[in-house]
Amino acid sequence: FSSESKFRGRCSRTSTGKRLLRCSTGNDAGPGGLHGTVSVGRNSTSSSQAFFGPKASNSGTRKNLLCQHALSLAVQRHPRFQNLFNLSTPVLLSGDLFTQQLWDSLSQHKAPYGWQGLSHQAITSTLSLLNGSESTRLFAVSRELLPGCIRCAVVGNGGILNGSRQGQNIDAHDYVFRLNGAVIKGFENDVGTKISFYGFTVNTMKNSLISYSNVGFTSVPQGQHLRYIFIPSDIRDYLMLRSAILGVPVPEGTDKGDRPQTYFGPDSSASKFKLLHPDFISYLRERFLKSKLINTKFGDLYMPSTGALMLLTALHTCDQVSAYGFITSNYQKFSDHYFDRMKKPLIFYANHDLSLEATLWRDLHKAGILWLYQR
Numbered sequence: 349f350s351s352e353s354k355f356r357g358r359c360s361r362t363s364t365g366k367r368l369l370r371c372s373t374g375n376d377a378g379p380g381g382l383h384g385t386v387s388v389g390r391n392s393t394s395s396s397q398a399f400f401g402p403k404a405s406n407s408g409t410r411k412n413l414l415c416q417h418a419l420s421l422a423v424q425r426h427p428r429f430q431n432l433f434n435l436s437t438p439v440l441l442s443g444d445l446f447t448q449q450l451w452d453s454l455s456q457h458k459a460p461y462g463w464q465g466l467s468h469q470a471i472t473s474t475l476s477l478l479n480g481s482e483s484t485r486l487f488a489v490s491r492e493l494l495p496g497c498i499r500c501a502v503v504g505n506g507g508i509l510n511g512s513r514q515g516q517n518i519d520a521h522d523y524v525f526r527l528n529g530a531v532i533k534g535f536e537n538d539v540g541t542k543i544s545f546y547g548f549t550v551n552t553m554k555n556s557l558i559s560y561s562n563v564g565f566t567s568v569p570q571g572q573h574l575r576y577i578f579i580p581s582d583i584r585d586y587l588m589l590r591s592a593i594l595g596v597p598v599p600e601g602t603d604k605g606d607r608p609q610t611y612f613g614p615d616s617s618a619s620k621f622k623l624l625h626p627d628f629i630s631y632l633r634e635r636f637l638k639s640k641l642i643n644t645k646f647g648d649l650y651m652p653s654t655g656a657l658m659l660l661t662a663l664h665t666c667d668q669v670s671a672y673g674f675i676t677s678n679y680q681k682f683s684d685h686y687f688d689r690m691k692k693p694l695i696f697y698a699n700h701d702l703s704l705e706a707t708l709w710r711d712l713h714k715a716g717i718l719w720l721y722q723r
């Protein structure tokens with residue numbers, strides 16, 4: 349899902365050598381969306397304090413009695429999905445989860461799921477900065493402290509959102525996840541303005557800034573309450589994350605000299621930055637998005653799209669999830685992105701499996717586990 353063919357995505361890897369393929373460079377969300385008219389007992393005015401409240405990213409079984417339509421209940425009732433979901437699996441990697449055992453296990457696997465060939469020092473020095481309790485959870489306060497349901501919207505960049513007028517519905521959620529080239533200005537009616545989390549790999553973020561600057565994606569979203577979700581796919585992500593928290597230019601590698609503040613703004617506190625656990629990504633791939641591509645020569649490059657990772661992150665942290673701008677069965681009616689100036693077909697790149705993702709969103713929607721915006 350991404351940009352023009354002139355732009356060749358590197359697929360964010362170097363370890364496979366010289367192979368250069370066209371890969372998705374940014375906005376992978378595969379078009380999708382919910383629209384959450386599920387009524388819940390929570391005052392969703394989301395004033396700033398309440399906004400960053402709830403929910404440990406994985407505080408074990410969720411037992412929120414006030415939440416009548418909690419997705420965990422729908423999961424438990426579903427014969428297939430109850431065996432796929434493990435809502436206790438850690439979503440984020442923080443310093444206190446780093447052990448020798450984790451190093452030994454992850455260093456047997458290549459990026460994007462493992463640490464093979466990555467510098468031990470770079471990884472540990474990054475993780476040691478994520479040592480506060482906030483680094484273990486997505487939301488600022490642990491779940492028990494906030495009553496009611498946590499309603500999240502995940503906004504992919506799919507063309508289905510063009511003309512959708514879903515902005516207010518999206519903003520009515522407690523938390524809004526966006527990713528890659530999430531242009532807001534000029535598209536407020538369709539996509540809303542609220543943003544709680546921005547998810548990316550350094551590769552997709554920088555590619556989005558290049559590919560979509562002409563439609564207004566000239567800077568990464570910033571804001572006091574915004575949190576960044578780093579998807580580890582390469583050493584670049586660890587180096588950028590460490591530099592962001594230290595407030596220094598990236599010292600080495602592809603992004604050498606980049607100033608993280610130009611992307612993420614002046615606040616460099618560790619609580620602003622979250623890192624998906626590589627084992628969580630592997631778990632998602634194995635259980636939810638086990639593509640046939642894995643057994644092809646592109647297997648090493650295969651990764652769920654950025655949108656898929658954000659949507660599945662929300663499903664493992666929120667009580668209710670609405671998916672907007674994600675791939676639907678009638679994707680051909682829509683342009684690749686909502687912000688495209690001219691209609692462009694959705695491109696199926698070698699590093700993602702959008703057909704499989706489309707089926708997954710459809711099935712999760714049917715199971716009542718998420719709500720997918722369709723039209």
Ligand SMILES: *[C@@H]1O[C@H](CO)[C@@H](O)[C@H](O)[C@H]1NC(C)=O
Nearest residue numbers: 389390391392393394395398
């Ligand atoms: C929502 O919160 C506001 C401000 O705290 C309060 O005045 C209002 O009564 C609440 N509404 C509901 C439905 O709880």
Ligand SMILES: *[C@@H]1O[C@H](CO)[C@@H](O)[C@H](O)[C@H]1NC(C)=O
Nearest residue numbers: 406431433434435436437438
């Ligand atoms: C779910 O994940 C937790 C944490 O990784 C693990 O301890 C537990 O055994 C898993 N449960 C199942 C049923 O696989």
Ligand SMILES: *[C@@H]1O[C@H](CO)[C@@H](O)[C@H](O)[C@H]1NC(C)=O
Nearest residue numbers: 443476477478479480481618
């Ligand atoms: C985290 O590590 C930093 C640097 O080692 C240290 O200054 C800080 O006090 C630690 N924070 C916590 C919560 O342990």
Ligand SMILES: *[C@@H]1O[C@H](CO)[C@@H](O)[C@H](O)[C@H]1NC(C)=O
Nearest residue numbers: 510511683688689690691692
């Ligand atoms: C966006 O929607 C408008 C009206 O609904 C349509 O005219 C336009 O072609 C669409 N843009 C793209 C890129 O599909």
